[in-house]
Amino acid sequence: LSERFAQRLGEAVAQRESQIVLGLDPDPSALWPEAGGADAPAVARHCRAVIAAAGGACVAIKPQLACFERLGAAGWAALEETVAAAHEAGLLVIADGKRGDVPVTATAYAQALAALGADAFTANPLLGRDSLEPLLASERGVFVLVRTSNPGAADVQDLELASGGPLWERLARLVDELCGEGAGLADVGAVVGATRPEHLQRARELMPRAVFLLPGVGAQGGRVEDLAPAFAAGRAAGLVTASRAIVGAYREDGDDPGAAALAAAEHLREAAWSLSA
Amino acid sequence: LSERFAQRLGEAVAQRESQIVLGLDPDPSALWPEAGGADAPAVARHCRAVIAAAGGACVAIKPQLACFERLGAAGWAALEETVAAAHEAGLLVIADGKRGDVPVTATAYAQALAALGADAFTANPLLGRDSLEPLLASERGVFVLVRTSNPGAADVQDLELASGGPLWERLARLVDELCGEGAGLADVGAVVGATRPEHLQRARELMPRAVFLLPGVGAQGGRVEDLAPAFAAGRAAGLVTASRAIVGAYREDGDDPGAAALAAAEHLREAAWSLSA
Numbered sequence: 001l002s003e004r005f006a007q008r009l010g011e012a013v014a015q016r017e018s019q020i021v022l023g024l025d026p027d028p029s030a031l032w033p034e035a036g037g038a039d040a041p042a043v044a045r046h047c048r049a050v051i052a053a054a055g056g057a058c059v060a061i062k063p064q065l066a067c068f069e070r071l072g073a074a075g076w077a078a079l080e081e082t083v084a085a086a087h088e089a090g091l092l093v094i095a096d097g098k099r100g101d102v103p104v105t106a107t108a109y110a111q112a113l114a115a116l117g118a119d120a121f122t123a124n125p126l127l128g129r130d131s132l133e134p135l136l137a138s139e140r141g142v143f144v145l146v147r148t149s150n151p152g153a154a155d156v157q158d159l160e161l162a163s164g165g166p167l168w169e170r171l172a173r174l175v176d177e178l179c180g181e182g183a184g185l186a187d188v189g190a191v192v193g194a195t196r197p198e199h200l201q202r203a204r205e206l207m208p209r210a211v212f213l214l215p216g217v218g219a220q221g222g223r224v225e226d227l228a229p230a231f232a233a234g235r236a237a238g239l240v241t242a243s244r245a246i247v248g249a250y251r252e253d254g255d256d257p258g259a260a261a262l263a264a265a266e267h268l269r270e271a272a273w274s275l276s277a
Numbered sequence: 278l279s280e281r282f283a284q285r286l287g288e289a290v291a292q293r294e295s296q297i298v299l300g301l302d303p304d305p306s307a308l309w310p311e312a313g314g315a316d317a318p319a320v321a322r323h324c325r326a327v328i329a330a331a332g333g334a335c336v337a338i339k340p341q342l343a344c345f346e347r348l349g350a351a352g353w354a355a356l357e358e359t360v361a362a363a364h365e366a367g368l369l370v371i372a373d374g375k376r377g378d379v380p381v382t383a384t385a386y387a388q389a390l391a392a393l394g395a396d397a398f399t400a401n402p403l404l405g406r407d408s409l410e411p412l413l414a415s416e417r418g419v420f421v422l423v424r425t426s427n428p429g430a431a432d433v434q435d436l437e438l439a440s441g442g443p444l445w446e447r448l449a450r451l452v453d454e455l456c457g458e459g460a461g462l463a464d465v466g467a468v469v470g471a472t473r474p475e476h477l478q479r480a481r482e483l484m485p486r487a488v489f490l491l492p493g494v495g496a497q498g499g500r501v502e503d504l505a506p507a508f509a510a511g512r513a514a515g516l517v518t519a520s521r522a523i524v525g526a527y528r529e530d531g532d533d534p535g536a537a538a539l540a541a542a543e544h545l546r547e548a549a550w551s552l553s554a
Binding site for chain 2: 025064066067069070071072073074075076077080098099100101102103104105106108109111112115116124125126127128129130131145148149150151152153154155156157159160161162163167170171174
């Protein structure tokens with residue numbers, strides 16, 4: 001890789017005028033009709049079709065590794081094919097596996113995600129700093145879970161610490177430490193759910209140099225209009241992920257899947273771009 | 278699956294007179310010589326040879342998914358072959374991927390691990406209760422991370438909560454809630470590192486019905502003699518995992534890899550079995 005992730009991301013956002021990340025969570029029983037099947041090759045065809053249709057309004061794809069792994073070795077091959085299709089279309093790839101393990105195993109995960117050709121990946125910080133450092137050493141982007149968008153997130157991430165503040169703020173401080181000193185965006189980012197906008201302002205204060213990966217817009221109830229604090233550190237500082245809202249748009253519009261996906265992605269792209277102007 | 282995981286585990290432990298879990302973390306550059314290579318098929322041959330040599334002293338294998346994923350689709354095929362070899366040898370399979378995600382994705386992970394044929398898997402609880410429930414619904418065993426064996430575990434898992442006690446004790450209480458009321462071992466277990474024996478007694482108090490998966494013996498400094506509290510709930514209530522200590526034993530003994538692995542596994546088996554008598 002010739003440049004740091006944050007630099008490549010910044011250039012891609014400016015060039016494509018988009019902060020939208022196309023989430024790919026393929027369900028074999030609900031692929032686009034043109035995929036013609038429900039097996040791993042059909043999943044690959046589906047993902048390729050979604051990228052061809054909506055990729056022009058996006059800056060990256062975010063394949064959900066679980067959805068490919070459930071198809072076994074053939075599913076992993078479909079994932080590899082999807083990564084290749086994204087790169088051919090000029091899109092970055094954020095592998096969403098939320099990995100986290102002891103250092104020797106974290107190194108193996110970094111190797112796995114590098115072998116896949118991912119430009120960045122998501123990581124779980126429960127095992128602490130030494131579990132994240134091998135991922136950072138890969139020289140790819142690492143988005144650390146800080147405050148997720150599911151209701152159960154409150155069970156653990158919102159627990160109040162004796163030292164003050166909820167656990168997720170402590171995770172945010174850990175991310176900020178990993179970002180290090182310096183100017184501009186860091187290669188370490190944070191996953192911050194878009195479903196609780198009151199968290200975004202605080203998260204930005206705690207992590208001024210982190211790129212935020214923002215799930216939860218659309219199907220989970222988050223709204224683009226609430227994301228302004230994420231963009232305070234620059235246009236590339238907030239990446240809005242959407243999967244069902246784009247890939248499944250035709251189910252509500254009764255339109256052609258590709259045309260509906262492009263329209264939905266373009267709608268999100270314009271909303272985020274104008275908000276961050 | 279005709280029986281609950283805890284029941285199958287209890288029967289297997291009694292029948293095989295072993296609580297040892299054979300960790301398989303294959304490094305392509307350090308396979309047994311008989312594997313004859315460094316690619317994914319060689320990894321599968323290596324794992325098959327390790328199982329054939331040392332499996333007789335063990336009750337389960339624990340493949341480290343990262344180590345297979347770094348070889349791509351062919352690596353996932355090697356993982357599938359390893360699972361099959363373990364089942365042919367009468368061993369249970371604990372897929373170690375430490376997965377954790379929002380409910381819809383957790384369901385996909387449960388499907389992935391079921392498709393793989395795993396009898397149980399490891400899970401990360403940072404996303405809260407709703408991220409674990411889909412894994413439990415799979416009717417397989419789920420070992421939830423509570424206190425891991427790496428030095429960095431202290432960064433997050435040992436944080437003191439405002440309500441009292443460290444975060445890992447709160448995670449232990451969540452595991453106990455998921456275990457539910459009743460007698461005997463539950464299908465929900467806990468990963469508790471063997472490197473800090475002072476945690477084991479407290480963990481057992483908090484999770485009386487959970488099977489403990491105990492990493493860290495051997496290479497990481499944990500000692501079998503310190504594991505007694507884990508076995509207080511019965512012989513099947515503590516599973517001692519070892520990988521380098523078994524698979525790499527020949528590097529210190531200068532012996533045949535298979536003979537050294539069997540001797541190391543048998544040594545651990547006897548130590549744990551006599552301790553839990």
